[in-house]
Amino acid sequence: MNDTARLGEFLKTRRSQLRPEDVGVRTYDERRRVPGLRRDELARLAGVSSSYYTRLEQGHSTSASPEVLDALATALLLDESERQHLHVLAKPVKQARVRRPAPERVDEATGQLLAALEGVPAVVLGLRSDVLAWNRLGHALFAGHLDLGAVRPNMARLVFLDPHTRELYADWQSKARAVVGNLRLAVGRHPDDAALHELVGQLSAKSTDFASMWADHRVKACATAVYEMRHPLVGPLTVTQQTLSNGLGLSVVVATAPPGSPSHTALALLAQATI
Numbered sequence: 001m002n003d004t005a006r007l008g009e010f011l012k013t014r015r016s017q018l019r020p021e022d023v024g025v026r027t028y029d030e031r032r033r034v035p036g037l038r039r040d041e042l043a044r045l046a047g048v049s050s051s052y053y054t055r056l057e058q059g060h061s062t063s064a065s066p067e068v069l070d071a072l073a074t075a076l077l078l079d080e081s082e083r084q085h086l087h088v089l090a091k092p093v094k095q096a097r098v099r100r101p102a103p104e105r106v107d108e109a110t111g112q113l114l115a116a117l118e119g120v121p122a123v124v125l126g127l128r129s130d131v132l133a134w135n136r137l138g139h140a141l142f143a144g145h146l147d148l149g150a151v152r153p154n155m156a157r158l159v160f161l162d163p164h165t166r167e168l169y170a171d172w173q174s175k176a177r178a179v180v181g182n183l184r185l186a187v188g189r190h191p192d193d194a195a196l197h198e199l200v201g202q203l204s205a206k207s208t209d210f211a212s213m214w215a216d217h218r219v220k221a222c223a224t225a226v227y228e229m230r231h232p233l234v235g236p237l238t239v240t241q242q243t244l245s246n247g248l249g250l251s252v253v254v255a256t257a258p259p260g261s262p263s264h265t266a267l268a269l270l271a272q273a274t275i
Contacts, residue, residue: 004059006191007089011057013217014076015042022077045075064090081185085219088188101193106133110246119271121239121255127186128196129156129179132250136274137267141255142168144233156183156199160207170228170236180213181220188219234270237263 016036020027025041032038037045043053048068055061064072069090073083104126106114114122114133121141124133131143131152139148145164146153158165159172159179169175187196203210224242231237239255246252257263 004062006188007064007086008057008059010086010089010217011072011076013215014078014082015039015057017216018042018076023075042072042075046071048072062092079220081181081221082219085185085188101127101195104130104132104249106250107246107248110250110252113244113252117252117254121267121270123155123253125155125251125253127190127193127249128154128199129183130154137271138253138255140233140270140274141229141231141239141267144231154199155179156203160203160210168229168231170230174225175227176209177213177218178220178222178225180210180216181218182222184214184217184219185221231266231270233273234266237266239263239267 016034018037019035020037020041023037023045025037025045039054039057040050043050046053046068048071052061053072056064066087069087070083073086076082078086106124110124111133114124114135118135119137120135121138122135123131123138123142126132131154134142134152136148139146142155143153143158143165153162156179159169159176166172183196183200187193187200190196200214204214205211222243224240226238226240228236228238237257238261239257241253241255244252244254255267257267
């Protein structure tokens with residue numbers, strides 16, 4: 001998919017998800033053939049001509065200024081992550097040829113951070129959600145049913161294709177949408193990454209849930225989120241998952257619970273079980 005097609009698909013999908021009443025557009029009870037805003041309605045809200053917006057959505061124009069993109073983001077009620085994603089999609093891709101990326105590795109500083117987090121569940125993820133490293137408690141919390149010494153998994157595949165991981169999250173939909181939102185950001189920033197495209201293709205083919213969520217074009221940089229988990233060893237617990245980026249494409253995901261809480265006690269029990 002070329003640059004203008006990616007931008008147009010995003011605009012069209014998000015436009016169709018907006019109801020006229022969401023943005024103060026009066027319909028006077030008229031019957032509408034398609035859901036969402038019409039092109040001319042969105043164009044009017046963004047302060048651009050209908051013909052210009054139509055060319056932009058259909059991929060016939062590549063000259064959207066930052067000001068126009070910001071106006072469209074406001075009209076579409078995009079949050080900050082989605083607004084930045086819109087700007088990324090509007091930038092021409094310098095290298096159109098899809099490439100096979102080099103293997104990702106944990107740098108020394110990130111390895112030191114992981115070692116310092118011995119008492120906290122921690123996982124190092126790569127650009128494509130591959131588990132590059134984890135401590136014993138991180139493995140026990142997120143994938144205790146897998147052999148610690150086996151080939152490390154891909155977290156997105158676990159969330160969508162592994163029944164144990166689906167059962168682990170009481171609100172699996174929230175976790176799944178966070179995974180999709182992060183993958184959307186990664187694809188937008190790295191459109192020439194062959195492995196990333198393969199991952200999306202495989203998940204789309206094997207999981208109808210993923211395919212449906214991917215088609216929504218929801219983008220979310222999930223830095224912090226609270227999840228209720230149902231762990232097979234220590235039972236129910238609520239953890240805050242925080243994602244720390246090292247700026248090199250790697251991220252460290254840690255899970256914490258308030259000191260003295262039942263969930264904190266559950267994590268302590270899990271830590272004892274991994275000794």
